[in-house]
Amino acid sequence: MISHRSAAGMLLLASALLGASALSAPAAERPGRAQASLAKGKEIYARECAACHGVKGDGEGPGAHIVNPKPRNFILGVFKLRTTPSGQPPTDDDLLRTITQGIAHSAMPSFRELPEADRRALVGVVRQFADIKTAPRPIAIPAAPEVSAALLEKGKTVYTALKCQTCHGDTGTGDGASSLTLKDDAKGRIWAPDLTTGVFKSGDDAKALYARIATGLDGTPMPSYASQAKPDEIWAVVHYVRSLAKR
Amino acid sequence: MLSRRDMIGASMGFAACGGSLALAGAALAQASSYVPGAVIGGGIDGIVRVGDNLSAAEQIIIGKDNHICGEGHATPDPVTLSDERGLKNAVVMIKDIARGKPWAKRERFDIVQEKCVFHPYIQFAPRSFELSILNKDPVLHNIHAYEIIGRARRTLFNIAQPQANQVDRHKVALTRGSIIEIDCDAHNWMSAWIVTSDHPYVAVTDSAGRFAIDDVPAGEFELVAWHPGLGSMSTRAKVASKARAAATISFGA
Known part of the structure; x- marks a missing residue:
C-alpha cells in the first residue's frame, strides 16, 4: 500500500x-x-x-x-x-x-x-x-512480566540458547554467520535486521515482538519459536531485544 | 543468471512435451478423485536416464558450523548418475490415473536433519499428511517448507529447531500446488523435496535410476519423471494384464 x-x-x-x-x-x-x-x-x-x-x-x-x-x-x-x-x-x-x-x-x-x-x-x-475464508485463531500471549535486571539477564541467556545469534549476531546487530545467505520466499536477498536500532517492522510494542518470535515472519527466514521456547522465555527475549536498542 | 533451482521454478506450469525440459505444476497435475478397487493389471519396470549435455550442478560452500556440517562444498540438488547414466532420486508418476489398486494412505512422514543434511532428500506423499521433523544436530536448523505454485513458492511453515533431538510435528495440506520444497535458512545448501500425489502409482528411482510401479490397470498411460535439479520429462507406457511393460525416460540427448 x-x-x-x-x-x-x-x-x-x-x-x-x-x-x-x-x-x-x-x-x-x-x-x-x-x-x-x-x-x-x-x-x-x-x-x-x-x-x-x-x-x-x-x-x-x-x-x-x-x-x-x-x-x-x-x-x-x-x-x-x-x-x-x-x-x-x-x-x-x-x-x-x-x-x-x-x-x-x-x-x-x-x-x-x-x-x-x-x-x-x-x-x-x-x-x-x-482467499481467507476461515477465522484464524491467534496464539495466546500471556501478560508481560515486570522488566528487571534479572529478566534481561535471562533474556540474554535464552537469546543464546535459542541460537538467535545465528542470524542476528552475538550483539543483535544482524551480523550472524547465516545473515549473509538469507533469502525470502521469492528468493530475493534479505538480511537479518539490526535489533539495536530499536526499529521493528511491527513497532516497538512488546506484544507485537512476542508474536514475531512465537509465530515467525512467514515469507522470510524468521521461523516460529512457539514449540521450542516457553512463554516466559519468549518474554525474556522480547525485553532483552528491546534493551539492545541504542536509544 | 538463473540457477538450476530457478530454472525448475521457471519451467513450472509448462506441460512436458516432445523431449524438452519441462515440468511440474502442469506435468504432475493429477486426478483429484482417485477410485480404488480390484485390479488385474500389470506393471511397469523402467529407468530414468540423463544425456551427456548436462551443465554442472550448483555448489555451495559449507561456510558455517563446520564442526557439525563438515568442510568443502555441498550440492543442494545433486544429479547423481550411475555408470549407465541412470538418474537417482527422480520421482516417477503415472499422470491422470483416476482408478486402480487399493491405496492405504500413509498419514505420517518423517524428515531428519543430521550433519546439516535432510534425510530423505526426496519422497512422495498424499496431498495431506503429518510431517514429523527431527533435528539431530546441536546447531540451529529452521525447517522451512514451501508450496510450489507455478513460478512462485509460498511458505507452508517455518519452525526453529535450535536444540539437538527436538521433534516437531506439523500437519500439511496442499491447496494449490503438488510439490513441497524444504530448506534451512541457516544452512543454505540444505534441500529436501516432497512430491504429493492423488494416487498410489508413484515411485522414486534407485541409485541405478530404476523404478517399478505395480498393479497398474491395463491401458496406455503417460509416465512423468521429475527431478529437482532437472525438471520433468515424460514418455508413454502401454500396460497389458499380467505383464510387465518396459519404459525409459530420458533427460537430454
Missing part, C-alpha cells in the same frame, strides 16, 4: 491512471452490509493501494519495482505480521494493525488517517485476494 500523503508523484499518477473503475465492485441491486463494505474497500484499494500491490493484488503494481522489499503479493496468502501460528493466515485485527501502522523498514506507510471503517473495508479486500 502507498500513502496518498507520502507517495511519489509517479505513483500517484499511476494510481490515478489505474482508476477506481478497475476494481469497482459489480453493481448489486440490494447489496448487504458486507457487500457494501467490500465494494467500498475496492474503491479505496484502487485509490490507495493498487499502485504498489497491483489491481489484482499480486504485488505487481506500476510502482512495485521502485520499492524494496517488494509489495506483498496477497494472492499467495503469505503474511509476515501475524498473531497466528506459522503457515496460518492472519486475523482481521492483524491486517487492520498493519494497515493502520504501516511496516517499518519498508515502503508500506501508515493509513491511520483513513477512518477505521475504511481500513476495515480494506481488510475485506485483502482477505478476498488471499
